[in-house]
Amino acid sequence: MPAAGIFEGARALESDESVDRFLQRFADDESMRETVRAARAFVEGFEAADPAIASARAIADEWRSGVDLTSARPLGGYPPMLERLRNACAAAGVQTCLSTVVRRLSWRRGAVAVETESSWGESRTLHARAAVVTLPVGVLRHSGDETEVVFDPDLPAAKREALASIEMGHAVKVALWFRTAFWERLRDGRYRDSAFFRCEGLPFPTYWTQFPLRSELIVAWAGGPKAIAMSGASQSELIGRALSGFGALFGEHELAREEFEEGVMHDWGRDPFARGAYSYVAVGGGNARAALAMPVDGTLFFAGEATSNDGQGGTVNGALETGERAAREAATSIGATA
Ligand SMILES: Cc1cc2nc3c(=O)[nH]c(=O)nc-3n(C[C@H](O)[C@H](O)[C@H](O)COP(=O)(O)OP(=O)(O)OC[C@H]3O[C@@H](n4cnc5c(N)ncnc54)[C@H](O)[C@@H]3O)c2cc1C
Helix, strand or coil, X not given: CCHHHHHHHHHHCCCCXXXXXXXXXXXXXXXXXXXXXXXXXXXXXXXXXCCCCEEHHHHHHHHHCCCCCCCCCCCCCCHHHHHHHHHHHHHCCXXXXXXXXXXXXXXXXXXXXXXXXXXXXXXXXXXXXXXXECCCHHHHHCCCCXXXXXXXXXXXXXXXXXXXXXXXXXXXXXXXXXCCCHHHHHHHHCCCCCCEEECCCCCCCEEECCCCCCCCEEEEEEECHHHHHCCCCCHHHHHHHHHHHHHHHHCCHHHHHHHXXXXXXXXXXXXXXXXXXXXXXXXXXXXXXXXXXXXXXXXXXXXXXXXCCCCCCCCHHHHHHHHHHHHHHHHHHHCCCC
């Protein structure tokens, strides 16, 4: 049975269960051992989720609705796509305020005031008939210090309940840059066409090459509990761990160190504008994504990956599609065209 298929049974459960609890059902079945291991590794690595918290039913629904498990990447990265979106917005007369933080959103039916502060200290209040909110769940859930985005009045109870059922996953990703793609030469070129290397026992269980592109770049990846376990470590510690794990994969510590040029990482968990990697649904949170996507009073509209309800949660596709959906909803509400 493929790993994703194991969750099919979760759809028939009387009540939702955590991924951990659901997989426990197969604990005594020796023939399922490898499938269970792969399913857990996927929930942690791909969904960046904690299996003790993640909803087995939501995983079943999302994977069934056609989640793309391939590892395609846009050639040239995301900048060309962002450039295209920016040009389309500029052509439509949209003003963009970069490096500007939203502090407070005051709203009533048909009127929104957004208080902002720029990185050069300028405060501005923007007024509109409607707002599309695309803040990450980690930011929407955060409260209690000066980085909180205050909604005045607070978001309705249904929205807050939805937010309580959607967790931010954790991922640590370290890019390692080498002088040469030395792994391609090892063992008579055995690893030349490898797209990734995996070893569960390492702090970073997955290392991605850029194959089919030839590159000296390796991306070390840890998701879920493994990523949480690394929170608090410094950037140089994490780069060191990623490098030493990559050397360990081939029994080539020295060579990896000699070839290493530079490492880069970003900690999304500690980034106040993200507060996690991307979202997943917690046990019992069946319709939380749909509830989060619902407009409020024809005035606040919600987009972003966490509001995607068709298997695209946690993805760039989900962010793009829900952005278009929310823009259409807002335009309809104020009688404009999207
Ligand atoms: C390590 C990692 C790897 C990933 N890999 C993939 C992948 O391979 N494929 C894939 O499809 N997806 C991947 N994703 C997920 C993808 O990046 C997200 O799903 C997508 O970016 C979500 O878009 P969004 O617009 O919902 O949220 P975000 O991209 O988080 O955008 C929210 C924006 O709000 C801004 N913001 C936050 N607070 C404030 C504030 N107070 N005021 C003003 N602005 C604010 C943030 O700066 C940010 O620009 C990955 C994510 C991570 C972290």
